[in-house]
């Protein structure tokens with residue numbers, strides 16, 4: 172069995188409110204009787220991309236198991252690389268922050284879909300070429316591609332403006348490849364669908380939840396800051412399809 176704790180969108184900003192919501196989730200994961208194999212955080216680590224915020228991210232996400240992180244639209248490459256140098260292993264010194272990380276029997280291709288100064292996502296031709304070459308490298312195990320911006324609309328009238336653009340080219344690279352699942356965040360909703368023939372699993376937003384327009388809190392605005400934070404727990408068992416449990420974790 173291989174277990175991934177998939178967190179997303181903590182948006183740490185130095186405030187107790189943001190910190191406490193992340194801490195509720197991390198404390199929950201630390202309480203597992205069977206430690207997870209890896210913790211994955213799919214972006215919007217910091218709210219403003221400040222180095223001080225990344226220092227807080229580094230401190231709050233210290234685990235005894237490997238922790239993988241990738242950037243979202245709220246993150247900024249240079250301070251992220253500086254503040255999270257013990258977590259992020261990416262060639263170069265600027266944007267994008269792509270990574271390939273092997274943790275036990277699983278390979279994680281961590282894509283940077285962010286566009287500096289913008290909220291939507293985009294993968295440049297160079298990034299797509301890098302992804303294709305990386306996927307050409309044979310890997311006989313679990314194989315995940317993780318990134319921040321979902322490549323398809325998830326029926327949210329506001330957030331759908333800021334998903335990954337030009338996703339057809341991305342689909343062309345992914346289609347037919349031996350990929351266990353695509354793991355994303357950004358839309359502050361736990362969600363499950365498919366893309367390019369692969370499972371597309373979206374982790375809930377730790378900082379807030381973005382209700383669908385027909386849900387009761389919709390009248391309160393874009394985000395619900397009171398809904399419980401949570402995480403996705405991906406469980407891989409040999410010869411079985413991947414299992415994902417979405418777990419809300421009430422914070423105090």
Ligand SMILES: [Fe+2]
Nearest residue numbers: 180215357376
């Ligand atoms: Fe976010």
Ligand SMILES: [Fe+2]
Nearest residue numbers: 215243244357
């Ligand atoms: Fe985001």
